[in-house]
Amino acid sequence: MDAMNLARATFALLFTLGLIGIAAVLLRRFGPGATLRLPGTTRERRMKVIETLVLDPARRLVLVECDGESRLLMLGEGRELNPPARKPEV
Template identity: 55%
Template sequence: MNFLDLFRAVFGLAITLGLIGLAAWAARRYAPQLMAKLQAERGARRLQVLETLVLDPSRRLVLVRVDAEERLILLGEGRELVEPRQTGDAK
């Protein structure tokens, strides 16, 4: 293998890695908006995550709305605890 072949191989590798890096940067920067535009409209969504709260590294609280009902879910340690709450209840 002569110097010219080695130069071509290194140059090709640099171009390939540069294109991969450019694609990763573009995906991080533009993909969320692009994916939102490309997704088909499915109508009104029934499930919505309202808020999350990290309690410690293994547990978190998640407030979820399903239709007109809110549920407080404790996630972690292989268990889930669900507490139903109506949206009309006093806060």
């Protein structure tokens, strides 16, 4: 391999790494959620986690507020352990 091919391969590697770096900077700056950071595009969140309490390694209690209404959920093993209370139908 002569010096010209070595220089060409080195510059190609540097160019590729530079493109990857530029893409990373652009994604960090304009990536997901960038529209929420623009002025005038903020919106009110409907749901928020108020508090969590770990009961044991497999279960936890989560207090969630949605549309001004609080719900207490018991989560475990990746699923909800208690179904939400339903209002009786009349």
